[in-house]
Amino acid sequence: MAALLALSVVAAPFAQADTVKIAFIDPLSGPFAPVGQNQLHSFQAIAELASRDKWAGEHKIEVVGFDNKASPQESLTQLKAVIDQGYRYITQGNGSGVGLALLDAINKHNERNPGKEVVFLNYAAIDPDMTNSKCSFWHFRFDANSDMKMEALTSYMAPNQDIKSVYIIGQNYAFGQAVSRAAKEYLKRKRPDIKIAGDDLHPIAQVKDFSPYIAKIKASGADTVITGNWGADLALLIRAAKDADLKASFYTYYGVTTGVPTAMGAAGAERVKIVGNWMVNNESFKGKEIVEAYKKKYNDDYYTAQTHSSIGMLAQAIKAGKSTDPVKVAFAMEGARFASLNGEVTMNKVDHQLQQPLYIGTWTRINGKDVRYDQENTGYGWKMDKKIDAYQAGQPTSCQMKRPGV
Structure with a gap:
C-alpha cells in the first residue's frame, strides 16, 4: 500500500x-x-x-x-x-x-x-x-x-531621392487591396513628389504569365515596384521581370517565400528588397x-x-x-x-x-560576413539594411474588443 x-x-x-x-x-x-x-x-x-x-x-x-x-x-x-x-x-x-x-x-x-x-x-x-x-x-x-509593414517600408524609401516613380501591383483580395491603399496613402504623406505610375490588382493564383503586367510596368517608366504578392504569384512576377530585363527595383513583403529566391537568382541582386519581422542575416545572426x-x-x-x-x-x-x-x-x-x-x-x-521590430533587407550574394546564409542554395541571401523598432512601425487601432465574462 x-x-x-x-x-x-x-x-x-x-x-x-x-x-x-x-x-x-x-x-x-x-x-x-x-x-x-x-x-x-x-x-x-x-x-x-x-x-x-x-x-x-x-x-x-x-x-x-x-x-x-x-x-x-x-x-x-x-x-x-x-x-x-x-x-x-x-x-x-x-x-x-x-x-x-x-x-x-x-x-x-x-x-x-x-x-x-x-x-x-x-x-x-x-x-x-x-x-x-x-x-x-x-x-x-x-x-x-500590412499597414505596419508599409509604414516601415515607406519610411525607409522616403530619403532615397532616386525613387521618382512607383508602380503598385498585387493580388486582388483583402490583403492586396490593403497594400495598394497604404502604399499610395503613406507615399503621399512622406514623398508627395513621387509619381504613382500604375496600380494593378490581378486574380490570386490564376495568372501563369505575368509578361503583360511587366510590359505595362516597363512602359510606365517606373523605377520602383511595390508588391504584396507571395508564393507562386511573386515567383512568376519576378521571373517575368527578369525575362524582360526590367531594371526597376522591387520592394516586396514576401520575397523570402518558397520559390521566389530561385526565381530571382542573380538577376534580383541589389534590386529586390523585403520588409519583414526577421531575417537570419540579422545583427547577431539570432536564430x-x-x-x-x-x-x-x-x-x-x-x-x-x-x-x-x-x-x-x-x-x-x-x-x-x-x-x-x-x-x-x-x-x-x-x-x-x-x-x-x-x-x-x-x-x-x-x-x-x-x-515587434521589423527589418528591411536586400537580396545580395553571400559574403561570409554580414550575409552568411543563402536561400534555396542560390548563393544569395538577405542582407540587413535596417532594423526598425516596434514603436516606429506601430499603428493606431479602432478595436473595441469584447471579452468573455465582461
Whole structure:
C-alpha cells in the first residue's frame, strides 16, 4: 500500500500533462503548396523544440496540417472537422480572405459553444481589419499587419531621392487591396513628389504569365515596384521581370517565400528588397541554430519567425497559467512579452496585434560576413539594411474588443 501511494505521488505531476494540438489550416496542395508545406514544417520544428525544452512545462505541443486548398470555403470545412476532432487551437496565415472567414466562424462557434472555445493563432494573414474593426478576443496576430509593414517600408524609401516613380501591383483580395491603399496613402504623406505610375490588382493564383503586367510596368517608366504578392504569384512576377530585363527595383513583403529566391537568382541582386519581422542575416545572426537544424532535417529554409513567437507565447501562457484551457491561455497571452528571434515582442492587449521590430533587407550574394546564409542554395541571401523598432512601425487601432465574462 505504501509503495502504491509513493508511486501515485511520483506520477501526480505528470498525470495532467497534455499534448496541446494545433491545427494548421493552410494550402498543402495547389500553387501555394510549397509555401504551406514549408510553414507547416516550420511550426512542427518549433513545436518539437518547445516540447524538448519544456517551454510549456510538462505539456507537449504538436502541430498537424490540414489542407484548405487556399479556399475560404474549404477552410471552414476543415475548421469544423478539427473542432469535431477536439482541437482547441488553430493557426493559419496564407490569405487574409481565408483568415477573415475563419475568424468569423470561430467567433460564432465560441459564442454558441461555451466550454469548447477555440483560439486562432494568426501567423501571417495581415489585413489590418483583423485587429481593427473585426478584432476578436479569440484572435491573436503574430505577424505585423500590412499597414505596419508599409509604414516601415515607406519610411525607409522616403530619403532615397532616386525613387521618382512607383508602380503598385498585387493580388486582388483583402490583403492586396490593403497594400495598394497604404502604399499610395503613406507615399503621399512622406514623398508627395513621387509619381504613382500604375496600380494593378490581378486574380490570386490564376495568372501563369505575368509578361503583360511587366510590359505595362516597363512602359510606365517606373523605377520602383511595390508588391504584396507571395508564393507562386511573386515567383512568376519576378521571373517575368527578369525575362524582360526590367531594371526597376522591387520592394516586396514576401520575397523570402518558397520559390521566389530561385526565381530571382542573380538577376534580383541589389534590386529586390523585403520588409519583414526577421531575417537570419540579422545583427547577431539570432536564430541561426534553428535555420541550420531545419536545413539539415528538411533540406529547406526556415524563414517564418512567427512560428517561433506564436508557439513560444502560447507555451509561455500555458506554463504561466498552469492550464491548457483556451480561455485561460487567451487571457494569459494578453499583454504578454516574449523573447523571440527578432528581440522582445509584446502582444498588445487592446487589439491582440503583436508589437515587434521589423527589418528591411536586400537580396545580395553571400559574403561570409554580414550575409552568411543563402536561400534555396542560390548563393544569395538577405542582407540587413535596417532594423526598425516596434514603436516606429506601430499603428493606431479602432478595436473595441469584447471579452468573455465582461
